[in-house]
Amino acid sequence: MKIIAFDVGGTAIKFGLVDENFNVLFSEEFPTNTYKDTDNMVLRAMEAKLKEYEGQYDAIGISTAGQVDFANGVIHDGVGNIPNYNHSDLRGVFEKEFNVPVAVDNDVNCAAIGEAQFGAAKGESDFLCLTYGTGVGGCIYINGDVYRGSKYAGGEFGHMATHKDGRPCTCGRIGCYEAYAACRVFTTSVSERMGKPMNGREIFMEENLQNPIIKEEIDKWEDEIALGLRNLCYIFNPSLIVLGGGIMAEDMLIKDIREKVDAQLEPNYKHVRIEKAQLRNKAGMLGAAYLASERLKNWNK
Numbered sequence: 001m002k003i004i005a006f007d008v009g010g011t012a013i014k015f016g017l018v019d020e021n022f023n024v025l026f027s028e029e030f031p032t033n034t035y036k037d038t039d040n041m042v043l044r045a046m047e048a049k050l051k052e053y054e055g056q057y058d059a060i061g062i063s064t065a066g067q068v069d070f071a072n073g074v075i076h077d078g079v080g081n082i083p084n085y086n087h088s089d090l091r092g093v094f095e096k097e098f099n100v101p102v103a104v105d106n107d108v109n110c111a112a113i114g115e116a117q118f119g120a121a122k123g124e125s126d127f128l129c130l131t132y133g134t135g136v137g138g139c140i141y142i143n144g145d146v147y148r149g150s151k152y153a154g155g156e157f158g159h160m161a162t163h164k165d166g167r168p169c170t171c172g173r174i175g176c177y178e179a180y181a182a183c184r185v186f187t188t189s190v191s192e193r194m195g196k197p198m199n200g201r202e203i204f205m206e207e208n209l210q211n212p213i214i215k216e217e218i219d220k221w222e223d224e225i226a227l228g229l230r231n232l233c234y235i236f237n238p239s240l241i242v243l244g245g246g247i248m249a250e251d252m253l254i255k256d257i258r259e260k261v262d263a264q265l266e267p268n269y270k271h272v273r274i275e276k277a278q279l280r281n282k283a284g285m286l287g288a289a290y291l292a293s294e295r296l297k298n299w300n301k
């Protein structure tokens with residue numbers, strides 16, 4: 001059994017083949033706008049790969065940006081930055097064209113499922129997962145499954161308000177958590193104050209960590225991350241929170257966040273474990289592959 005898995009983001013699409021033990025046999029990525037002159041560039045891009053590898057997979061798993069109608073495999077909303085992608089019926093189109101089962105879910109949900117099956121949350125039936133990148137994504141995992149909400153839009157922690165009358169957010173409202181806690185906000189702020197572009201990896205280089213501006217910016221950013229996590233701890237009383245996004249690989253960051261969250265919690269909340277995601281940039285593909293394997297079990301029954 002093999003599964004072809006995609007992870008669709010605003011700038012790049014990753015894809016790969018996964019075997020029955022969920023080993024990623026190979027993976028590649030290409031720009032999301034590779035087929036920008038077509039009516040639906042993401043659908044066309046995936047279709048091209050599905051044709052290229054046809055016969056080599058038994059199911060298709062798709063992890064994607066946006067809110068996904070999981071029951072039907074349709075992009076629901078929330079991908080305004082990819083033209084004509086909203087409302088794409090990925091399952092309907094690809095199951096008909098390629099005659100194999102297709103599973104589609106939101107990228108943070110897929111990452112959480114990946115972590116639950118194979119990574120930092122292995123064996124856990126309840127946890128929260130947040131990813132820090134261009135924005136902040138979230139997933140609520142309860143009783144061994146994703147809690148998706150009444151319209152597949154649950155767990156959008158990035159748009160809970162943490163600052164009344166705060167900064168504008170990309171969603172059009174103000175004071176959202178991600179307008180303060182997204183990795184992009186942090187790197188932009190550091191770059192502006194340092195007078196040169198710096199990415200997360202550069203900021204956390206040993207020689208930069210003693211710079212007073214960088215120290216101050218890291219401290220401020222950790223406070224913003226911790227503020228949102230504190231709120232989530234009081235709502236969910238979780239035993240585990242998994243933090244993803246490339247920058248969360250920094251041990252120092254996770255350690256500081258743990259301390260800052262712990263300092264704000266009452267005794268019955270302090271047991272929460274805050275761990276970094278383990279599957280890194282494979283989490284979405286592996287979660288999607290897992291969902292596809294589940295759909296394959298009931299295929300043709």
Ligand SMILES: [Zn+2]
Pocket residue numbers: 158159169170171172173176
């Ligand atoms: Zn917002």
